[in-house]
Amino acid sequence: MRSWGFWLGLGFFALVMAGFAAGGVSLWHTMRDEGQLPVEQVEVKGEHPHTPAGDIRAVLTQKPLGSFFTVDVNEVQQRLEALPWIYQASVRKAWPRKLQIFLVEQQPVARWNDQALLNAQGQVFRAEPGPAEQSLPRLYGQDDNAKDTLDGYRGLATLLEGSGYPLAAAWLSARNSWELELKDGLKLVLGREDTLRRVQRFIDSFPYLKGEARQPAYLDLRYDTGFAVGWQEEENKETP
Known part of the structure; x- marks a missing residue:
């Protein structure tokens, strides 16, 4: 009797485990089957005036998102952040079949080398500037020194604009030498040292x-005291 009971118990256990296995396989296929639980709704929030x-x-439809369970939110995030004007993207799943996306666009504070833009963190990003960006200050320098260029510009601009001399452009050379251009076209050559003191002298x-x-x-303010002046050449006036 004990032998029969043992084999009956073992058979029942095997049937239960087989049922669990079949159910697990079925659930696995359901989770991976886009037709069973497809992502049916994508909700996009956040201001993105530069990103149609x-x-x-187009980014979201580059390839099928997959089912609710298999969609790779990190991969979708990376694709969105590859758009020129997107600074940050957050992607989350919302039960039962929704994808929630929150976008943060770049906030440009300067034009960079006439080919790109700088955000408030001093990071270079390449995007097509709109009309609003045409009035931004122009900064020039090395890409790996963009943050230092922006930080230096901010200090110099604060000092100049506080005295009624708005700054239009700034150059920081590979040797850390500064040159500025005011909005009226006047250029200030500051050099590498004592830049704030030289601006104050101006x-x-x-x-x-x-x-x-x-x-x-x-x-040219690259002197211990005083400065050198370069004068505009007088235009030749033709006699009528």
Whole structure:
């Protein structure tokens, strides 16, 4: 009797395990079958004025998303963040068949080397500028030194604009030498050292040049005291 009971128990256990296995296989196929639990709704939030809805749709339809269980949210995030104006994308699943996306666009603060833009973190990104970006200051430098260029520009611009000299452009050379251009076209050559002190010297001294008949083209402030002035060449006036 014990022998029969043992074999009956073992057979029952085997049937139960087979049922679990069959159910597991069925569930696995259901989870992987896009037709069973497809992603039916994509919800996009966040302001993205530079990124048309069509561009987002094209990214999401590059290849099938898969089922709710198999969609790779990290891969979708990477595809969205490859769009030129997207700074950050967050992708989440929402039961039962929804994908929630939140987008953050780049916030440009300067044009960079006439070919790209800089965001507020000093990171270079390449995107087509719109009308609003045309009025941004122009910065020039090495890509691997973009943040230092932006930080230096901010300090110099604050000092100049606080005294009524708005800054239009700044150059930081590979040797860390600064050159500035004011919005009226006047250029300031600062060099590598004591840049803030040299700008302050310009602010203190420039009013004395305003009485000159000629207009200065640039001021070279790379001196311990004083500065050199380069004058605009007078245009030849033709006699009618």
